[in-house]
Amino acid sequence: MNNYTAPTRDMRFVLNELAGLSAVNQLPGLEDATADTVAAVLEEAARFAVEVLAPCNHPGDVAGARFEDARVIPPPGFSETYRAFAEGGWGSLPFEPEYGGQGLPELVAAATNEIWQSANMAFSLCPMLTEGCAVALGIHGSQDLKNIFLPKLVSGEWTGTMNLTEPHAGSDLAEIKTRAAPNGDTYLISGRKIFITWGDHDFTDNIVHMVLARLPDAPAGIKGISLFLVPKYLVNADGSTGRRNDVHPVSIEHKLGIHGSPTCVMSYGDNGGAHGYLVGAEHNGMACMFTMMNHARLSVGVQGLSIAERAYQQARGYAKEREQGKVPGQPGRARIIQHADVRRMLMLMKAGCEAMRALAYVTAASLDYMNRSPEDARHGERFALLTPVVKAWCTELAQEITSLGLQVHGGMGYIEETGAAQHFRDARITSIYEGTNGIQAQDLVGRKVIRDNGKAVRELIGEIGQTTADLSAAEANQAVIKRALSAATEHLAQATDWLLDNYRNDPNAPGSVASNYLMLTGYVCGGWQMARAAMIAAEKTAATSDEFYRGKIITARFYAEHYLPRSAAHFSSIRAGSESIMALGEEQF
Ligand SMILES: Cc1cc2nc3c(=O)[nH]c(=O)nc-3n(C[C@H](O)[C@H](O)[C@H](O)COP(=O)(O)OP(=O)(O)OC[C@H]3O[C@@H](n4cnc5c(N)ncnc54)[C@H](O)[C@@H]3O)c2cc1C
Numbered sequence: 001m002n003n004y005t006a007p008t009r010d011m012r013f014v015l016n017e018l019a020g021l022s023a024v025n026q027l028p029g030l031e032d033a034t035a036d037t038v039a040a041v042l043e044e045a046a047r048f049a050v051e052v053l054a055p056c057n058h059p060g061d062v063a064g065a066r067f068e069d070a071r072v073i074p075p076p077g078f079s080e081t082y083r084a085f086a087e088g089g090w091g092s093l094p095f096e097p098e099y100g101g102q103g104l105p106e107l108v109a110a111a112t113n114e115i116w117q118s119a120n121m122a123f124s125l126c127p128m129l130t131e132g133c134a135v136a137l138g139i140h141g142s143q144d145l146k147n148i149f150l151p152k153l154v155s156g157e158w159t160g161t162m163n164l165t166e167p168h169a170g171s172d173l174a175e176i177k178t179r180a181a182p183n184g185d186t187y188l189i190s191g192r193k194i195f196i197t198w199g200d201h202d203f204t205d206n207i208v209h210m211v212l213a214r215l216p217d218a219p220a221g222i223k224g225i226s227l228f229l230v231p232k233y234l235v236n237a238d239g240s241t242g243r244r245n246d247v248h249p250v251s252i253e254h255k256l257g258i259h260g261s262p263t264c265v266m267s268y269g270d271n272g273g274a275h276g277y278l279v280g281a282e283h284n285g286m287a288c289m290f291t292m293m294n295h296a297r298l299s300v301g302v303q304g305l306s307i308a309e310r311a312y313q314q315a316r317g318y319a320k321e322r323e324q325g326k327v328p329g330q331p332g333r334a335r336i337i338q339h340a341d342v343r344r345m346l347m348l349m350k351a352g353c354e355a356m357r358a359l360a361y362v363t364a365a366s367l368d369y370m371n372r373s374p375e376d377a378r379h380g381e382r383f384a385l386l387t388p389v390v391k392a393w394c395t396e397l398a399q400e401i402t403s404l405g406l407q408v409h410g411g412m413g414y415i416e417e418t419g420a421a422q423h424f425r426d427a428r429i430t431s432i433y434e435g436t437n438g439i440q441a442q443d444l445v446g447r448k449v450i451r452d453n454g455k456a457v458r459e460l461i462g463e464i465g466q467t468t469a470d471l472s473a474a475e476a477n478q479a480v481i482k483r484a485l486s487a488a489t490e491h492l493a494q495a496t497d498w499l500l501d502n503y504r505n506d507p508n509a510p511g512s513v514a515s516n517y518l519m520l521t522g523y524v525c526g527g528w529q530m531a532r533a534a535m536i537a538a539e540k541t542a543a544t545s546d547e548f549y550r551g552k553i554i555t556a557r558f559y560a561e562h563y564l565p566r567s568a569a570h571f572s573s574i575r576a577g578s579e580s581i582m583a584l585g586e587e588q589f
Pocket residue numbers: 162163164165169170171172194195196197198255263429432433434435436437438439442
């Protein structure tokens with residue numbers, strides 16, 4: 001079983017050089033996030049992940065969560081791990097000090113999130129959802145609700161969940177049927193939610209469920225949904241927990257991966273109704289939930305990076321040890337890392353991870369700018385544009401990279417004991433939950449590109465063009481990157497024009513091209529960040545002989561040569577439009 005090591009060197013490079021930590025910490029309230037402080041936080045997080053989270057990852061997969069006597073029993077070791085996580089204050093990083101938070105940037109939380117998710121994805125879903133819950137409550141909750149619940153969520157004393165999905169309402173949340181009846185100061189919630197991650201456990205003495213439900217007079221559809229906070233145990237005026245609320249787990253799912261994470265069916269109101277508190281205004285639940293979902297979408301994108309990084313580390317370790325065959329000009333048996341085709345796979349894994357990290361962290365920095373410098377609308381536009389890209393592009397790449405991880409192991413990859421198969425299985429959910437990648441693509445094309453007539457994406461293309469112009473045509477590696485990035489960016493620009501020219505006359509056009517458009521955007525944005533990395537590394541190599549920088553330049557060139565050409569295929573599919581996609585009758589399938 002391969003051990004996890006946090007890639008803190010690359011993380012620090014991305015934080016400091018690409019995501020601009022030194023500028024982020026100039027934002028109001030983030031002054032403490034100096035490079036030294038953040039480096040220390042990362043080292044400590046890395047140590048905690050290696051010593052505490054990672055050791056129960058594979059055992060947690062084997063044992064899985066169980067459902068007995070109407071309650072969830074997490075895998076062995078998870079409860080102790082959770083207590084250590086909460087005591088370490090790890091869930092409080094990006095929150096305001098007035099609620100017990102540490103006032104660090106979302107950018108830093110994205111980096112620590114990467115570490116947690118790499119070390120133990122099934123476990124780390126619990127703090128990840130708790131964080132999203134606290135963010136939504138902090139923005140939309142009343143002062144009373146915040147005073148009672150926020151410090152407990154921030155400290156990790158209680159955990160949080162997100163209750164959207166119902167059997168007939170997955171992607172289509174307009175169909176939600178869970179009811180909320182006004183009842184004095186509270187609302188009585190009744191209905192059934194499915195697929196609720198960490199809906200029950202024994203980590204803490206309370207769980208805070210964020211639940212979407214419909215009031216009796218609610219308009220039909222998405223505009224009639226409200227958000228409610230429903231605690232597992234009711235909370236007394238002094239903050240202590242009181243009697244059990246009318247919300248119960250009914251069962252847990254048996255699933256492909258993340259076996260350590262219980263995915264619960266939750267029943268509300270079997271005995272008259274679960275007491276819930278309105279969060280935000282009546283009928284405005286989707287807007288509130290979007291705060292939580294956008295946060296979680298960035299986090300799930302980071303999950304894609306994390307699980308890919310874990311698979312890469314495992315494959316790299318195996319490839320350095322496994323002996324098989326010979327290589328030209330060298331006596332004796334070769335280690336498989338010496339074979340060019342294995343190198344190709346490892347380079348795809350390494351370059352993919354580095355590009356994802358760069359794009360995800362840069363997007364997290366735009367969230368800090370959006371939160372702390374809201375007067376400049378461009379930060380919010382950039383975050384909105386890149387969130388679906390980070391979610392879907394990173395998680396699609398995670399499918400490919402965890403699959404390559406198996407391939408590098410040969411037959412041993414297919415054998416569970418090796419551990420590579422777990423990463424492949426765990427990764428699969430990331431492109432499904434938090435809005436399927438198909439839904440992310442619709443969001444990108446419909447809300448982020450068509451709605452503003454391409455303004456935000458053209459600004460992005462302009463910035464990428466500036467980076468391309470800055471690359472040196474005279475230096476061999478940069479010249480390769482310059483050509484490839486220039487061609488790929490042109491594909492994105494032309495794809496945007498095609499979309500804006502065609503969506504009106506063909507209603508099937510946006511849906512037909514959306515996934516290709518999203519992947520094209522992802523590859524170009526990844527190439528943009530790798531190009532920036534290559535230029536910075538070139539400057540650094542002039543002053544130091546640090547091998548890290550030489551590696552960065554070569555990896556950026558590899559990305560340009562092996563990932564960026566995919567833009568042509570995506571562009572070609574986009575230009576084909578909807579015709580062959582929609583031409584067959586349903587009976588021909
Ligand atoms: C392990 C796990 C954990 C989960 N955790 C949570 C949780 O904590 N809280 C929670 O509320 N939910 C959770 N979910 C639910 C998850 O978010 C949904 O499964 C997901 O949003 C997809 O909904 P669905 O399963 O109903 O699929 P469907 O909506 O039925 O989608 C099926 C297919 O149709 C496509 N599709 C659907 N509508 C459209 C459209 N309009 N345009 C184009 N394509 C479309 C989808 O992309 C997909 O490919 C979890 C699910 C799983 C499996």
